[in-house]
Amino acid sequence: MYLSREEALARDTNRMAILRHLCTNPGTARRALADALDVPLSTIAGLVSGLLEEGWLEKREAPPSGQRGRTPAGLYVQPDRLVLLSAEIRIDRLGVVARTLASESLANDETAHVPGTSALVTAAKLLVRMQARVYSPERRVICIHVRACVGGSEAGLVQQLGELLRGTPLRGVPLRMQGEMHGGQSLPEPVLGAVPARLAAAGHTATAIARDRSASLPAADSLVS
Missing domain, CATH: 3.30.420 (Nucleotidyltransferase; domain 5)
Structure with a gap:
């Protein structure tokens, strides 16, 4: 899919923000990550998928919490790849x-x-x-x-x-x-x-x-x- 220069810049900035957050908050799930970075869940899901495929991240299933429903998998930065x-x-x-x-x-x-x-x-x-x-x-x-x-x-x-x-x-x-x-x-x-808490708009490296x-x-x- 073709991305304009501004769109590619915003994507890369958002990817960096995800990695930075997971370095200090390992095990964060996708929805919690979207809330923390104030980004739509659909955007986070797409970016996380790419980071998983490229080897930046790994996901681990959370142990049973005793509550109803499935506990979402946590995301971690790959330590040695x-x-x-x-x-x-x-x-x-x-x-x-x-x-x-x-x-x-x-x-x-x-x-x-x-x-x-x-x-x-x-x-x-x-x-x-x-x-x-x-x-x-x-x-x-x-x-x-x-x-x-x-x-x-x-x-x-x-x-x-x-x-x-x-x-x-x-x-x-x-x-x-x-x-x-x-x-x-x-x-x-x-x-x-240096990525702000609310992700930068396109044009901010x-x-x-x-x-x-x-x-x-x-x-x-x-x-x-």
């Missing part, structure tokens, strides 16, 4: 961490920065290596979140890192650079954004995620060698 990569680039060291959507650490790696080498090239190598380390057929990386203590504009650094990741399994994964890394139990801003969709550059083996 979707992975976030976080990279920290400092003057003397670089580190990469793979986390689940529940902020559980799957693996981490770090290395000293070698003078005379590009910090972004080293970061790209670490990211590709980490992706291979946590790979499974049912997992995919949905966002790369970078804290860079190096010179240059955020947009320029995102573009350079995107170019370095071209031709690798991480090509096209959304990139976000900022001054501080996100922690805690909620999803990082690149994934969920949840977050600015830079994507690199250009044609090829280095091959994957140039980053993992």
